[in-house]
Amino acid sequence: MSKVSGNLFVIAAPSGAGKSSMIDALLRRHRKGSMQVSVSTTTRKPRPGEKDGEHYFFVDEETFLQQVDAGNFYEHAKVFDHYYGTSRHVIEDTLASGVDVFLDIDWQGARQVKAAYPGVHTVFILPPSNAELERRLRIRGQDSDEVIARRMAKAQHEMAHYGEFGYIIVNEVFDDSVDQLEHIVLSQRLRRSKQQIRYREILQDLLAE
Numbered sequence: 001m002s003k004v005s006g007n008l009f010v011i012a013a014p015s016g017a018g019k020s021s022m023i024d025a026l027l028r029r030h031r032k033g034s035m036q037v038s039v040s041t042t043t044r045k046p047r048p049g050e051k052d053g054e055h056y057f058f059v060d061e062e063t064f065l066q067q068v069d070a071g072n073f074y075e076h077a078k079v080f081d082h083y084y085g086t087s088r089h090v091i092e093d094t095l096a097s098g099v100d101v102f103l104d105i106d107w108q109g110a111r112q113v114k115a116a117y118p119g120v121h122t123v124f125i126l127p128p129s130n131a132e133l134e135r136r137l138r139i140r141g142q143d144s145d146e147v148i149a150r151r152m153a154k155a156q157h158e159m160a161h162y163g164e165f166g167y168i169i170v171n172e173v174f175d176d177s178v179d180q181l182e183h184i185v186l187s188q189r190l191r192r193s194k195q196q197i198r199y200r201e202i203l204q205d206l207l208a209e
């Protein structure tokens with residue numbers, strides 16, 4: 001029988017809640033390549049320090065829409081002013097190779113993935129308070145006051161959809177939050193491999209008769 005396939009996780013959060021730091025910390029705990037974050041394609045411009053193919057694949061709008069027409073995206077959405085999409089073949093090939101995949105996407109993308117792939121596990125990360133969210137956006141030091149005010153307003157839209165997610169993590173104490181995320185990922189992996197072993201046993205019995 002084929003190898004146990006990877007699990008698919010959607011991880012969403014308002015900007016500044018700590019999602020990237022948590023995913024990075026989890027990947028550092030599991031360096032053997034058993035988990036990976038999908039790199040999305042976007043029409044937004046790269047920020048200083050962002051590398052094409054590492055943070056995003058940066059394309060213009062025409063190229064993005066051609067890729068939509070060609071069916072290259074597993075899901076795509078316009079998030080405020082820009083298009084974002086998840087590459088179909090990367091997801092399918094990576095999962096088939098037994099690696100768990102994390103999608104860092106917004107609530108609109110999460111809805112599409114749930115419809116296309118009912119086995120997906122969805123996680124929403126919340127900050128402990130609005131004041132702490134704003135503080136984290138400030139300590140990150142990337143944005144002006146105006147951009148921070150915009151992100152805080154966007155956060156309200158994003159957080160309104162928390163109820164559509166299967167798991168909620170309130171990222172208060174950082175290491176505890178990474179533990180919770182790790183627990184979700186590893187327990188789903190164990191569940192899947194147990195299931196697969198059980199199927200194997202049943203099939204062996206059935207085919208032997």
Ligand SMILES: Nc1nc2c(ncn2[C@@H]2O[C@H](COP(=O)(O)OP(=O)(O)O)[C@@H](O)[C@H]2O)c(=O)[nH]1
Nearest residue numbers: 015040076077079084085086104105106108109
């Ligand atoms: N639907 C969808 N959303 C995405 C994708 N990639 C990124 N996003 C979301 O787009 C939003 C903006 O991301 P980004 O431009 O990196 O800005 P920031 O997260 O606000 O710093 C975030 O909510 C991301 O989770 C994708 O492939 N599909």
Ligand SMILES: Nc1ncnc2c1ncn2[C@@H]1O[C@H](COP(=O)(O)OP(=O)(O)O)[C@@H](O)[C@H]1O
Nearest residue numbers: 015016017018019020021136140171172173174
């Ligand atoms: N639990 C936490 N307590 C305090 N600071 C945190 C916590 N989690 C993340 N941070 C900090 O908050 C800022 C935003 O985190 P980041 O991972 O960039 O957020 P996101 O990817 O959700 O936009 C970073 O400076 C990060 O170090």
